[in-house]
Every structure is written in C-alpha cells, then in structure tokens.
Amino acid sequence: MIFRSIPSVASQLNHPIIKNIVENHAVSSDYITILIKKYLEEVRSEIVSGQLTSISEDQLLNDLVDFIRKRLKPNMVPVINATGVVLHTNLGRSVLPNAVNQHLTKIAGRYSNLEYNLETGKRGSRHDIVEQLITTLTGAEAALVVNNNASAVFLILKAIASEKEVIVSRGEIVEIGGSFRISDIMKESGAVLNEVGTTNRTYTHDYERAINENTAMLLKVHKSNFVMNGYTHSVLTEDLVMLGQKHHIPVYEDLGSGVLYDLKKHKIGNEPFIKEIVDKKVDLISFSGDKLLGGPQAGIIIGRRDLINTLKKNPLIRALRPDKLTLAALESTLLLYLDEKKLVEELPTLRDILLTPQEIKKKAEELCDLLLDDYKPYAKIIPDYSEIGGGSMPDVKLPSFVVAVNSDRFDVQWLERELRKHDPPIIARIHKNALLLDARTIQADEIVIVAQGLNEIFGTRMI
CATH class of the missing domain: 3.40.640.10 (Type I PLP-dependent aspartate aminotransferase-like (Major domain))
Known part of the structure; x- marks a missing residue:
C-alpha cells in the first residue's frame, strides 16, 4: 500500500514550489525531471529495505526540494578552517595569496x-x-x-x-x-x-x-x-x-x-x-x-x-x-x-605558521568579544598547539591559543555539526568534551563570521 503513496514524476514537476525552483535557478525542466526520478527511486529503495515505513506528502515534498537544491549548488565551497592545521589536506591545503x-x-x-x-x-x-x-x-x-x-x-x-x-x-x-x-x-x-x-x-x-x-x-x-x-x-x-x-x-x-x-x-x-x-x-x-x-x-x-x-x-x-x-x-x-x-x-601558509602566540591570542580575544553577552560564559581562551599538516613536519607543535566552547546546556557534537552546516561551513575539532576553535588558522576577515555563526547557533538552541 505504501508504494501507492509515492507521487508521480509529473505531479511533482508541476508543483508550484518545484516550478518556482525551475524559474529562479534558470534550469531546464528536463534536468529537474531527472532529479525527481532519482529521488523517487531512492524513496522506493528505502521502502524495499524497510528504512521507510510511512510517507507524509508534505515531508516527501520538503525532502525533494532539499534534494534538488543541493544538486543545483557547487559541491566545492569555501570553508573556515578553525582546526589549527595550517596545511589541512582535507580542506585544500594552501590558501593562496x-x-x-x-x-x-x-x-x-x-x-x-x-x-x-x-x-x-x-x-x-x-x-x-x-x-x-x-x-x-x-x-x-x-x-x-x-x-x-x-x-x-x-x-x-x-x-x-x-x-x-x-x-x-x-x-x-x-x-x-x-x-x-x-x-x-x-x-x-x-x-x-x-x-x-x-x-x-x-x-x-x-x-x-x-x-x-x-x-x-x-x-x-x-x-x-x-x-x-x-x-x-x-x-x-x-x-x-x-x-x-x-x-x-x-x-x-x-x-x-x-x-x-x-x-x-x-x-x-x-x-x-x-x-x-x-x-x-x-x-x-x-x-x-x-x-x-x-x-x-x-x-x-x-x-x-x-x-x-x-x-x-x-x-x-x-x-x-x-x-x-x-x-x-x-x-x-x-x-x-x-x-x-x-x-x-x-603568503598565508608562511604567515599562519609564523604567527606568534600573542598574535593568535589577540585573534581569539576578538572572537570572544564578538559573542553576545549571554553566550560569553560558554567560551574561554586556553593555550594549545597547532600543526603544520599536509604530511609536513609531523613532530612540530606550534604554540597557539584556542577558543574552547562547552556548556551543560548543549552537546559539543551537536555544536560541531551545526558549525559544519553553517554558511560558510566552520570546521572545528572536539577535545575532552569541548569544541576547540584554533585562532591560528581562522583568517582575520573570518573572525566576525565565526562569532556570528556561534551567536546564531546558540540562539536557535537557547530559545
């Protein structure tokens, strides 16, 4: 019976929301048709495997819209590297001047x-x-x-x-x-x-x-x-x-x-x-x-x-x-x-490697100062070590300062996920039940973006 709840490709293609996506993104209806077919195939596979046992028409439409929108955007996007690893292979290594x-x-x-x-x-x-x-x-x-x-x-x-x-x-x-x-x-x-x-x-x-x-x-x-x-x-x-x-x-x-x-x-x-x-x-x-x-x-x-x-x-x-x-x-x-x-x-690579602990601490302080007063208690600045990364100098630890964020009001894994979902994504690391933001690799013009991201995420959690 659940298979009968799956809408037709034509009905989804003619839905006002889908039509609006076609118009706003200047994309052909042929391509959207292909995406709808792929999405509905995935729904059928989830039903067969037992992952999906019921279908909500509204939820299915919302998921389809997300499915389409993700495929109308570039997969490669700029991210903010708050890991402290200067040459992070997964994040593209060198930042170009x-x-x-x-x-x-x-x-x-x-x-x-x-x-x-x-x-x-x-x-x-x-x-x-x-x-x-x-x-x-x-x-x-x-x-x-x-x-x-x-x-x-x-x-x-x-x-x-x-x-x-x-x-x-x-x-x-x-x-x-x-x-x-x-x-x-x-x-x-x-x-x-x-x-x-x-x-x-x-x-x-x-x-x-x-x-x-x-x-x-x-x-x-x-x-x-x-x-x-x-x-x-x-x-x-x-x-x-x-x-x-x-x-x-x-x-x-x-x-x-x-x-x-x-x-x-x-x-x-x-x-x-x-x-x-x-x-x-x-x-x-x-x-x-x-x-x-x-x-x-x-x-x-x-x-x-x-x-x-x-x-x-x-x-x-x-x-x-x-x-x-x-x-x-x-x-x-x-x-x-x-x-x-x-x-x-x-040269960003050399500049970040050669930053002094005092310069890094100043960046961390700027970040904390931009947090809303209600959220300032969640963050504290502590000494830590950065890495050069990229398979270079594995024995070298660069003295640094990080903004450590934690509270009993939220889970740090949740915060790390939310930061990754932010636009632009903010990539941090977790250590000993605290989320660490290493100020060494956060570029000067990214400090305000990270602070705004934290304020927005905390705001949605604390409402």
Missing part, C-alpha cells in the same frame, strides 16, 4: 599566452612559463612542473628507470597519503625496487653492495610525514651523491613538502632547504607546490638539464602537464619569493 587570486581571475577570464611566444609570434612551450623563475630561486640548472609530486615521482622513474633497478633504503619506502605507497608507484612505473638496509638503519655500503649493471638510479625519499627516533641511521644526501658520481648513476631525492623559505631560522622543524640540497649536486629533486611552498597543487622537478630534457620528451608529460590556472597560480606564488619581507606578509 590575494595577488595570486587576482592573477588567476585575469587568466581564467581571458585568452592567454600559455603556449604562444609573444616575441617570435610562434608556438611556445608551457614549460617556459615558470622554469626560469624556479631555477633562479633554487639554483638548479633546469626545472619542470607536473600536476603533483606523485606524478613527478612516477614520471622520473618511468622515463629514467623503467625495467631497471632503483636502489632505495627500506626505511624510506613511505606511504604518502590516500594509501599511495612509493613502492606501488615504482611498480606502476616499470622500475624494479631494490630495497637495502633495514627499517631503522641503512648505510652507504648497503647501497654500494646493491649496485649492478642494471642499476639506473639511487633514490632518497625524505621522511616528511613521519619521524623515526632511537637506534637509527640513514645515509646523508652528500654521501649518496658521492656514491652516484663514483658509479656514474644519477641520484634522485624526493623532498615531498619542499621548502623555499628556510623555517629553521625561526627554529621551526628541520625540513631541508631546497637550495641546500641543490648545492649538494643531487641530480634530480622533486617537491610539492601546495605544501610548505604555499602555492597550488603541483609537482616541481629540478636538476640536471640533460635529465630534465629527457623528462620533457617523454610521452607521459602530455598526460601529467599542468593547466594554465595551475601555472598562473604557481608563477604568482613564486614571484612573492623574490621579496622575503613581502613573502612573509602575503
């Missing part, structure tokens, strides 16, 4: 000289757009950009070591996130993995003993997303380079995060500075654009000109090349690195 966003808008809305040489009037190469800038900043001979660092690893192994051996320390066969492992990438590239040493200790002689006539490369993978302490030993980059030169085998170091601004001078972590690795004469180096560099997702490869040229000629480059928006964003980001003072002020 205003100068980059402005340049992106210009490039996206117009034709561009992506592969056109304005001086000669002939076809150009997209690889030329950022190569000189990258080599200037790193000191490398040549450079190439692909769509992410995993692509960079795959391209290098495929172009230089396919069906040959690549020697790597067993302690550096890492998983880089999303269940992607270096060993899997190597397998797909056709390179043969030759593990040496043990999980915790590898020496130069381990590499040398493994070298044979089929060895194409010595690989070093920077352990950027985990830390191994205790009884450990790893081969220094300069020692591996000497070994490679002795046997005429190229050395490739996957740096992962990639640092063009030396954070060690601020006593933050011990991430290798790219220029230092280049100075050690490593043949090829790759790193990410959207981690500590603070730019868009990209895989940046630098090194010997002959090896970079080999990569450029590989047919895979067509599949792995970046689009015009990635190149525009990367170039604009790199231009900031030409002026260190401007860089620290304008």
Whole structure:
C-alpha cells in the first residue's frame, strides 16, 4: 500500500514550489525531471529495505526540494578552517595569496599566452612559463612542473628507470597519503625496487653492495610525514651523491613538502632547504607546490638539464602537464619569493605558521568579544598547539591559543555539526568534551563570521 503513496514524476514537476525552483535557478525542466526520478527511486529503495515505513506528502515534498537544491549548488565551497592545521589536506591545503587570486581571475577570464611566444609570434612551450623563475630561486640548472609530486615521482622513474633497478633504503619506502605507497608507484612505473638496509638503519655500503649493471638510479625519499627516533641511521644526501658520481648513476631525492623559505631560522622543524640540497649536486629533486611552498597543487622537478630534457620528451608529460590556472597560480606564488619581507606578509601558509602566540591570542580575544553577552560564559581562551599538516613536519607543535566552547546546556557534537552546516561551513575539532576553535588558522576577515555563526547557533538552541 505504501508504494501507492509515492507521487508521480509529473505531479511533482508541476508543483508550484518545484516550478518556482525551475524559474529562479534558470534550469531546464528536463534536468529537474531527472532529479525527481532519482529521488523517487531512492524513496522506493528505502521502502524495499524497510528504512521507510510511512510517507507524509508534505515531508516527501520538503525532502525533494532539499534534494534538488543541493544538486543545483557547487559541491566545492569555501570553508573556515578553525582546526589549527595550517596545511589541512582535507580542506585544500594552501590558501593562496590575494595577488595570486587576482592573477588567476585575469587568466581564467581571458585568452592567454600559455603556449604562444609573444616575441617570435610562434608556438611556445608551457614549460617556459615558470622554469626560469624556479631555477633562479633554487639554483638548479633546469626545472619542470607536473600536476603533483606523485606524478613527478612516477614520471622520473618511468622515463629514467623503467625495467631497471632503483636502489632505495627500506626505511624510506613511505606511504604518502590516500594509501599511495612509493613502492606501488615504482611498480606502476616499470622500475624494479631494490630495497637495502633495514627499517631503522641503512648505510652507504648497503647501497654500494646493491649496485649492478642494471642499476639506473639511487633514490632518497625524505621522511616528511613521519619521524623515526632511537637506534637509527640513514645515509646523508652528500654521501649518496658521492656514491652516484663514483658509479656514474644519477641520484634522485624526493623532498615531498619542499621548502623555499628556510623555517629553521625561526627554529621551526628541520625540513631541508631546497637550495641546500641543490648545492649538494643531487641530480634530480622533486617537491610539492601546495605544501610548505604555499602555492597550488603541483609537482616541481629540478636538476640536471640533460635529465630534465629527457623528462620533457617523454610521452607521459602530455598526460601529467599542468593547466594554465595551475601555472598562473604557481608563477604568482613564486614571484612573492623574490621579496622575503613581502613573502612573509602575503603568503598565508608562511604567515599562519609564523604567527606568534600573542598574535593568535589577540585573534581569539576578538572572537570572544564578538559573542553576545549571554553566550560569553560558554567560551574561554586556553593555550594549545597547532600543526603544520599536509604530511609536513609531523613532530612540530606550534604554540597557539584556542577558543574552547562547552556548556551543560548543549552537546559539543551537536555544536560541531551545526558549525559544519553553517554558511560558510566552520570546521572545528572536539577535545575532552569541548569544541576547540584554533585562532591560528581562522583568517582575520573570518573572525566576525565565526562569532556570528556561534551567536546564531546558540540562539536557535537557547530559545
């Protein structure tokens, strides 16, 4: 009998509320028809599975309207990161600087000289757009950009070591996130993995003993997303380079995060500075654009000109090349690195990492001051620690201040859900029965939005 309560597609399509959605969103009735059919199919499935035992006509219409409206909006929306994780992978990692966003808008809305040489009037190469800038900043001979660092690893192994051996320390066969492992990438590239040493200790002689006539490369993978302490030993980059030169085998170091601004001078972590690795004469180096560099997702490869040229000629480059928006964003980001003072002020990733606890506390105080008087008792400012995130410097804890919100009048899980449903969504974290809003990653112009969101949510709960 319950199946008879399901309305027809035509009746729903002709309902005044649905007609109003069609008119207001300037969407075709054909598309709305498809959505209605999908929704009613879901209703039937829920009846069959026993999840739905009765149907209210009004509730069904309300649910249908929500179903349609959700599918008329973009799935990707801006969110406010109140987690304290600066490079939050789930939240898009690096926040791009205003100068980059402005340049992106210009490039996206117009034709561009992506592969056109304005001086000669002939076809150009997209690889030329950022190569000189990258080599200037790193000191490398040549450079190439692909769509992410995993692509960079795959391209290098495929172009230089396919069906040959690549020697790597067993302690550096890492998983880089999303269940992607270096060993899997190597397998797909056709390179043969030759593990040496043990999980915790590898020496130069381990590499040398493994070298044979089929060895194409010595690989070093920077352990950027985990830390191994205790009884450990790893081969220094300069020692591996000497070994490679002795046997005429190229050395490739996957740096992962990639640092063009030396954070060690601020006593933050011990991430290798790219220029230092280049100075050690490593043949090829790759790193990410959207981690500590603070730019868009990209895989940046630098090194010997002959090896970079080999990569450029590989047919895979067509599949792995970046689009015009990635190149525009990367170039604009790199231009900031030409002026260190401007860089620290304008690059959100560096700016957020380098914030002092006092500056963060001031932001937290501004947030609390904007709460309505009735709700101020629910919030208190307490010291805490932020993380850099994005698989970078996992052992680094940045002193911070958070606004801790809790009360016996509401459940913190409820508050966390309501903040996620806010427009824009506010992403926080729960710890020890308190909702924590880390002021480090809340941008200056977002403080008032977070306060307004809390006031609105508290208001609906306390009525």
